[in-house]
Amino acid sequence: MAILFCGAGFGHSDMKRQTTASTASFFGGCSSGFFILRALLIAALAAGSAFAADGVIEINQARALAGGVTEGDEPGFPVTLAESGGYLLTGNLLIESASTTAIEITASTVDLDLNGFTIEGPIVCDFEERGDSCTEGSGGWGVAVGPAAPGSRVHDGSIRGMGAGGVNAGSTSIISAVTVTGTGGTGISVAGGIVENCMVLVNHGIGITAVSAVVRANMVARNGGFGISAFTSNVLDNHVMGNRGGISQSGPAVLTGPSVPARIHGNVVADNEENGIDCGSCTVLDNAIFDNGDLQLNMRPDGDGAWGGNNLSCCTDGSPFLNLFSVPENVHEVAPNSCNGARCFDLSGI
Amino acid sequence: MSDFTRFTNPFIYRILLAAALAAPAGFAADGVIEISQARALEGGITEMDQPGFPVTLSRTGAYLLTENLEVEEAGLTAIEIVAPTVDLDLNGFVIEGPVVCDFQERGDSCSGSVQGLGGWGVDVVFDGHGGKVHGGSIRGMGRGGIILATVGFTVSDMTIVGNGGEGIWSPGFGVMGAFLIESNVVTHNRSIGIDVSLSLVRNNTVFRNGSWGINAFKSNSVENTVSSNAGVGIQGSSANGLIRANVVAANTGAGIASASCLILDNVSAENGQEQLDMSAGVGEGGAGWGGNNLTRKGLPGQCGIGPCELFTPPAAPGSAFEVSPNTCNGALCDPPEPPIVQPL
Numbered sequence: 001m002a003i004l005f006c007g008a009g010f011g012h013s014d015m016k017r018q019t020t021a022s023t024a025s026f027f028g029g030c031s032s033g034f035f036i037l038r039a040l041l042i043a044a045l046a047a048g049s050a051f052a053a054d055g056v057i058e059i060n061q062a063r064a065l066a067g068g069v070t071e072g073d074e075p076g077f078p079v080t081l082a083e084s085g086g087y088l089l090t091g092n093l094l095i096e097s098a099s100t101t102a103i104e105i106t107a108s109t110v111d112l113d114l115n116g117f118t119i120e121g122p123i124v125c126d127f128e129e130r131g132d133s134c135t136e137g138s139g140g141w142g143v144a145v146g147p148a149a150p151g152s153r154v155h156d157g158s159i160r161g162m163g164a165g166g167v168n169a170g171s172t173s174i175i176s177a178v179t180v181t182g183t184g185g186t187g188i189s190v191a192g193g194i195v196e197n198c199m200v201l202v203n204h205g206i207g208i209t210a211v212s213a214v215v216r217a218n219m220v221a222r223n224g225g226f227g228i229s230a231f232t233s234n235v236l237d238n239h240v241m242g243n244r245g246g247i248s249q250s251g252p253a254v255l256t257g258p259s260v261p262a263r264i265h266g267n268v269v270a271d272n273e274e275n276g277i278d279c280g281s282c283t284v285l286d287n288a289i290f291d292n293g294d295l296q297l298n299m300r301p302d303g304d305g306a307w308g309g310n311n312l313s314c315c316t317d318g319s320p321f322l323n324l325f326s327v328p329e330n331v332h333e334v335a336p337n338s339c340n341g342a343r344c345f346d347l348s349g350i
Numbered sequence: 351m352s353d354f355t356r357f358t359n360p361f362i363y364r365i366l367l368a369a370a371l372a373a374p375a376g377f378a379a380d381g382v383i384e385i386s387q388a389r390a391l392e393g394g395i396t397e398m399d400q401p402g403f404p405v406t407l408s409r410t411g412a413y414l415l416t417e418n419l420e421v422e423e424a425g426l427t428a429i430e431i432v433a434p435t436v437d438l439d440l441n442g443f444v445i446e447g448p449v450v451c452d453f454q455e456r457g458d459s460c461s462g463s464v465q466g467l468g469g470w471g472v473d474v475v476f477d478g479h480g481g482k483v484h485g486g487s488i489r490g491m492g493r494g495g496i497i498l499a500t501v502g503f504t505v506s507d508m509t510i511v512g513n514g515g516e517g518i519w520s521p522g523f524g525v526m527g528a529f530l531i532e533s534n535v536v537t538h539n540r541s542i543g544i545d546v547s548l549s550l551v552r553n554n555t556v557f558r559n560g561s562w563g564i565n566a567f568k569s570n571s572v573e574n575t576v577s578s579n580a581g582v583g584i585q586g587s588s589a590n591g592l593i594r595a596n597v598v599a600a601n602t603g604a605g606i607a608s609a610s611c612l613i614l615d616n617v618s619a620e621n622g623q624e625q626l627d628m629s630a631g632v633g634e635g636g637a638g639w640g641g642n643n644l645t646r647k648g649l650p651g652q653c654g655i656g657p658c659e660l661f662t663p664p665a666a667p668g669s670a671f672e673v674s675p676n677t678c679n680g681a682l683c684d685p686p687e688p689p690i691v692q693p694l
């Protein structure tokens with residue numbers, strides 16, 4: 001109180017004068033009090049205050065363990081973001097338990113900038129192998145967006161080795177430029193929103209699961225489940241390679257049905273162990289699908305789909321028609337497709 | 351001295367001391383590790399980092415260039431990444447080596463390049479998987495711009511200019527691949543602009559390099575502008591992939607060369623040889639093509655060193671299929687009639 005009120009009533013010029021005076025008499029009376037205030041402020045900023053100068057709230061390991069990042073945030077993990085606004089990682093977060101989530105977003109319109117840092121859990125993987133080499137985990141996500149927190153954005157950093165997976169967005173969110181590697185479960189899961197420019201690599205389970213979302217320009221490789229599992233979504237320009245399966249149209253059991261479409265356009269789907277693209281009521285256009293272990297394209301008979309402009313290639317050392325595609329009569333060829341350099345037969349290729 | 355100041359001054363001193371210790375040299379207050387020329391020469395940026403170049407990044411986290419780095423020896427690498435999920439933000443600064451180029455000419459005019467293991471702007475070893483380099487420039491490095499000897503890495507928003515070899519290169523053997531290469535400008539490098547495997551190469555400008563523009567094995571090459579390189583514009587290799595929505599112009603070789611990719615919706619114009627060459631190599635399964643606009647207005651005899659064709663069909667009959675019409679100098683292209691695959 002002495003610091004605050006010894007110079008009470010001074011205006012800006014007085015403040016400047018007091019500040020100057022304080023430098024001349026560091027240990028003296030009221031002026032030194034003002035200097036003390038400044039020193040405390042500088043020290044607090046240097047040590048990593050919760051608030052950056054622009055109002056963004058900072059998150060680091062020490063602050064996570066201390067708690068109070070937002071009102072209601074308990075000490076330790078998860079860090080709970082219960083207020084809308086901008087948050088910035090200012091250091092890596094290290095999570096020791098596979099069942100603990102690192103950051104939980106419970107408010108709408110949160111912007112979480114990972115700022116190049118990594119949220120790191122205990123799961124261990126062999127990056128020379130596929131993600132099913134990772135220890136299977138459960139419970140702990142890198143970032144979990146609650147069902148009542150729409151409009152959140154998570155971007156520009158990495159999540160590695162978390163137990164349950166990388167990002168689990170239970171409401172409409174944008175996930176961009178995030179690298180998710182070596183987790184014990186799913187790389188990125190969204191219920192509504194956009195997943196773009198992400199690297200999803202060597203996770204134990206599915207790479208990206210999406211319901212009612214845009215999944216665009218991601219690298220999805222060597223995951224232990226399907227690369228992308230999408231339902232009522234637009235799957236564009238991705239590279240889906242070396243996973244257990246490529247792109248699957250599937251979704252929650254409560255939503256499954258023959259009439260819900262997905263659009264799969266402009267992807268490279270290659271070297272997956274099982275089917276390349278596996279869908280019911282999909283529109284499958286302009287994809288390069290090759291060297292997958294089972295069918296390159298399997299259009300299931302449970303929906304009215306369409307296909308065109310795809311290039312399917314496989315197995316040139318054996319029959320040129322084996323393992324290329326299975327398309328039922330209720331799927332229309334809207335443009336010709338290429339199979340091993342020739343026109344695919346219109347209905348069923350196996 | 352008042353009771354207040356007697357109590358507070360040692361306390362303040364301790365706070366200030368603690369704050370100073372919490373932010374040692376090289377570490378910004380926010381935990382980002384800063385890299386400058388002085389710190390590079392001093393060493394100790396991470397535990398494994400020795401004095402001088404290369405700066406070794408052996409700890410996961412975020413790194414920020416705070417000034418240009420100047421590497422005087424062509425055989426030295428500037429920064430090597432040996433830990434996973436490293437984010438290296440060049441922060442608008444330049445990693446600069448001694449190679450000299452004439453920017454009025456192509457990259458094959460550059461001098462001072464070296465062969466060997468060193469001399470890269472950024473060298474990512476296998477344990478550097480999942481990382482990212484972005485937001486700055488690499489110019490004049492002896493061996494090349496960036497080498498990716500790992501799996502899963504992102505290079506974005508970079509300018510890679512006038513280096514002694516490839517702009518961005520992956521050795522491409524074993525398990526390497528899965529790279530995101532996007533929104534970069536790659537120009538005037540002595541060798542291939544971008545040479546990677548199993549990757550997504552998107553929205554890059556690749557210009558006046560001394561060899562091919564893009565060589566992408568089993569990759570998506572999407573929405574790039576590739577022009578005035580010495581050799582093929584986009585080489586899809588003999589493996590499958592997708593080459594879509596690129597502008598490929600004025601390269602000295604073929605515009606697009608691939609025997610087995612899906613080649614869609616590209617503009618390929620005024621390249622020295624074929625605008626689209628589907629006879630390159632033995633395709634693994636065959637090509638599809640459609641929606642491309644192929645243009646060459648040069649007169650006979652003015653088409654450079656090779657044939658002056660708009661497109662060349664595959665060497666093996668029936669190994670490329672036109673999935674939608676293509677235009678050749680404003681008319682529909684006239685490819686050979688393909689067979690139809692019948693069920694067994």
